Amino acid sequence: MGEVVLSMKHITKRFNNVVALDDVNLELYSSEVLCLLGENGAGKSTLLKILSAAYKRDGGIIEIDGKEVHFKTTRQAIESGIAVIYQELNEIPDLTVAENIYLERQPVRGPLKRIDWQRMVKDAEALFSEIGIDIDPRRRMKELSVAEKQMTEIAKAVAQNIRILVTDEPTSALSEAEVNKLFGVIDRIKRMGGAIIFISHRLDEVMRISDRIMVLRDGKNVGVVKKEETSEEEIVTMMVGRKLVEMFPRRRHEVGNMLLEAEKLTAKGIQDISFQLHKGEILGVFGLMGSGIQKLGTVLFGKDKWIRGHLRLNGKPVNYSSPCEAIAQGVAFVPSERKIDGIIACMSVKENIVLASMTQSKPRFLLNHSCDRMIAEKWKERLRIKTPDIRNAICNLSGGNQQKTVISRWLEMNPEVLILAEPTRGIDVGAKAEIYELMEEYARSGGSVILITSEMREILEMSDRILVLHDGEMNGVLVRSEADEEKLLLLAMGGTLL
Amino acid sequence: MIPEVKLSQIGLSIKKKMTTELTLLIGYFILCTFFSFMSPYFFSLNNFLNIGLYGSIVGIAGIGMTMVLLTGNIDVSVGALMGLIGVSVASFIEMGVPFAASIILGISIGIACGLLNGLIITRMRINALIATLSTMAIFRGLAFVLCGGLSKIITSDGYRWYGRGYILGVPVCVWIMVIFYGIFIYILRNTKFGRRVYAIGGNSKASYLSGVNVKNTVISVFTLAGLTAGIGGILMAAQTGSGLPSAGQGMEMEVIAAAVLGGTSLSGGKGNLVGTLIGVMMMATLGNGMVLMNVPAFYQQIAKGVVLLIAVFMDSLRSRDLDEA
Ligand SMILES: Nc1ncnc2c1ncn2[C@@H]1O[C@H](COP(=O)(O)OP(=O)(O)OP(=O)(O)O)[C@@H](O)[C@H]1O
Ligand SMILES: [Mg+2]
Numbered sequence: 001m002g003e004v005v006l007s008m009k010h011i012t013k014r015f016n017n018v019v020a021l022d023d024v025n026l027e028l029y030s031s032e033v034l035c036l037l038g039e040n041g042a043g044k045s046t047l048l049k050i051l052s053a054a055y056k057r058d059g060g061i062i063e064i065d066g067k068e069v070h071f072k073t074t075r076q077a078i079e080s081g082i083a084v085i086y087q088e089l090n091e092i093p094d095l096t097v098a099e100n101i102y103l104e105r106q107p108v109r110g111p112l113k114r115i116d117w118q119r120m121v122k123d124a125e126a127l128f129s130e131i132g133i134d135i136d137p138r139r140r141m142k143e144l145s146v147a148e149k150q151m152t153e154i155a156k157a158v159a160q161n162i163r164i165l166v167t168d169e170p171t172s173a174l175s176e177a178e179v180n181k182l183f184g185v186i187d188r189i190k191r192m193g194g195a196i197i198f199i200s201h202r203l204d205e206v207m208r209i210s211d212r213i214m215v216l217r218d219g220k221n222v223g224v225v226k227k228e229e230t231s232e233e234e235i236v237t238m239m240v241g242r243k244l245v246e247m248f249p250r251r252r253h254e255v256g257n258m259l260l261e262a263e264k265l266t267a268k269g270i271q272d273i274s275f276q277l278h279k280g281e282i283l284g285v286f287g288l289m290g291s292g293i294q295k296l297g298t299v300l301f302g303k304d305k306w307i308r309g310h311l312r313l314n315g316k317p318v319n320y321s322s323p324c325e326a327i328a329q330g331v332a333f334v335p336s337e338r339k340i341d342g343i344i345a346c347m348s349v350k351e352n353i354v355l356a357s358m359t360q361s362k363p364r365f366l367l368n369h370s371c372d373r374m375i376a377e378k379w380k381e382r383l384r385i386k387t388p389d390i391r392n393a394i395c396n397l398s399g400g401n402q403q404k405t406v407i408s409r410w411l412e413m414n415p416e417v418l419i420l421a422e423p424t425r426g427i428d429v430g431a432k433a434e435i436y437e438l439m440e441e442y443a444r445s446g447g448s449v450i451l452i453t454s455e456m457r458e459i460l461e462m463s464d465r466i467l468v469l470h471d472g473e474m475n476g477v478l479v480r481s482e483a484d485e486e487k488l489l490l491l492a493m494g495g496t497l498l
Numbered sequence: 499m500i501p502e503v504k505l506s507q508i509g510l511s512i513k514k515k516m517t518t519e520l521t522l523l524i525g526y527f528i529l530c531t532f533f534s535f536m537s538p539y540f541f542s543l544n545n546f547l548n549i550g551l552y553g554s555i556v557g558i559a560g561i562g563m564t565m566v567l568l569t570g571n572i573d574v575s576v577g578a579l580m581g582l583i584g585v586s587v588a589s590f591i592e593m594g595v596p597f598a599a600s601i602i603l604g605i606s607i608g609i610a611c612g613l614l615n616g617l618i619i620t621r622m623r624i625n626a627l628i629a630t631l632s633t634m635a636i637f638r639g640l641a642f643v644l645c646g647g648l649s650k651i652i653t654s655d656g657y658r659w660y661g662r663g664y665i666l667g668v669p670v671c672v673w674i675m676v677i678f679y680g681i682f683i684y685i686l687r688n689t690k691f692g693r694r695v696y697a698i699g700g701n702s703k704a705s706y707l708s709g710v711n712v713k714n715t716v717i718s719v720f721t722l723a724g725l726t727a728g729i730g731g732i733l734m735a736a737q738t739g740s741g742l743p744s745a746g747q748g749m750e751m752e753v754i755a756a757a758v759l760g761g762t763s764l765s766g767g768k769g770n771l772v773g774t775l776i777g778v779m780m781m782a783t784l785g786n787g788m789v790l791m792n793v794p795a796f797y798q799q800i801a802k803g804v805v806l807l808i809a810v811f812m813d814s815l816r817s818r819d820l821d822e823a
Contacts, residue, residue: 327709344700
């Protein structure tokens, strides 16, 4: 750890009547990784957006190398060496990786200042090898995975001589292996003397990568601790302000009759998937990226068509070709890409919650405004959705609270089969526990859940049985009692159990 | 220095509290005050009824257009459709069809053409601008074919009453407009259909995944746009007392402009009919006031363009506020 490169003092920020940040202080040293932790809506993203001048602060001072700065635009922030990488990346999909990195700063040659394409690619390659990234800079941006895009974004920051790198939940959409790669890159930047602010809701990652941990709660500083001097437990207590008794509430209970049966289901990306789902059962679906687990979810929900195979619900064959029909049969689906597939940004929290159940509710054609309000208030309370008013636009909520809103949309439908794709992505520990509790409660009352997730701990703790997919095909089913991380990974990578 | 800062802060807090409609109403009030000072004829009940009469056609077509825009689509065929329907109705009446039946036939043509637009866009998956640009040419061409390029005088007094008649001292056109706005404001606010229109414009993918039948909703919206454009065309023919094949030329732009002026976002999901109605009235008042002030026609065009620019600029200011705060 070196000297202080950045200090933010007494930062305050209000949105109308919501106080998002209240007298927050932050110090960042060179060659360190500072993790910012806090519940959904604690103000983490807001603090970073103030740093990058995306938001105007209402009060406080920002100093870089001891000198006060006043950024008016994000561009000025970049020029003074601060890069913020948001979860929603802003890349230009049809340009190559190299072009994206050197946008507006292309190397030129000759009197006409033509772009020197060859040098651009060479520079990019050199840059990548310096920080340990393995991507061909000639590929188009849109061909890259989320992780690769993220690393390109980081490389771009390094190319701009960035000394302070800020990443807001970069890992929430990444697989284990990709997280490892990303951490490798972060580590190199740190050794090169850079300072990094890192946000994540995954505590194990935080414990791995961080040097110091700073906790925010309700827009206020709770404290800063060195990693060596703390434990996961202590951090959680700091975050939620109370002791979290149990994370995973799963208790044994009998499963009922068979509800859903898939027989040799085949679609583009998945082959011959067969399984049975019983009432009151939580069926986990696990697989690495590209294994087709997400596809299975969208096929079961009627978004993608299956070409061969059968699906039976309550013993009767079903064949729906759109989500609309699937919903009518009692199937619900919480998509993994919240921003793209989940929320309707300009609509209110209330309207977002009642959107799916609206199709079935009475009266048939008219809205029942008072009933809608009651439903929304009910879920706001049960899932502790943090917003002063359910009439607020959902885009003003923090990421985790948006997710809770999307989940309530489907729980309100009271479905027979609830398909959850990465339901706790970007959700804080407290809310995670609440969502697990809800799943458990829902299963105990006879509902069936298909849990599609790449988070191992979650799937091991929550599911009765786990279906493992590899390369679009089934590669084994594990019963809860015999499942462990090793077996899961082995099957997911295409191996066989002895 | 210091008072300047305070002033801008006050401005900011006022801006935050003001809704789109309130801003518009204040703008409208200023406009009226200005014209009242500039022309002695402006501020009278009669003149306002005139403005209403002039604005009613754009107003009625604006209902369908607003809904189309709310879903994130656009319909540039409404002007041509108005022309086609005016000529059709005039032909029906000429052939001896009773005027009431002619009106019903005319409205049916509007609905059918709107449905056609909707089907082309959803079933053939063609971008709405391109699709309606094509049907615009088709509708306009049909109008010319139907009457051989000449205008048809409508002699039926019963029919012309819709364009020129009064009930309780208020033009029939204005009554019709008011009734339609009442119905559709209710539909957009209180029906599931209305909610779906907004949802699709906000995020059509997420709406689809939440069980909204996106295609059917978009088809319905275009059909309604055909309906309202049809009624607009019928009233236009009734006002002029003739079926002109070139009638309604450029009307689509006026309708879109009024909706945008009223706060409807071109990218969908934001806006409402009250705003459109105020937008329509503003445009109509501007035209009327300038005529009373004897502003030459060319300058009127320029003024309308400038007002629209200001409106769109204010809209971009508002959405910028949302992005930042
Ligand atoms: N544009 C906005 N308008 C109004 N309120 C906002 C806006 N952005 C954030 N807020 C509010 O400020 C608070 C802090 O939000 P922020 O996004 O910083 O949370 P966060 O700590 O990043 O949460 P998460 O872990 O869920 O991403 C929340 O209560 C949120 O509702
Ligand atoms: Mg956040």
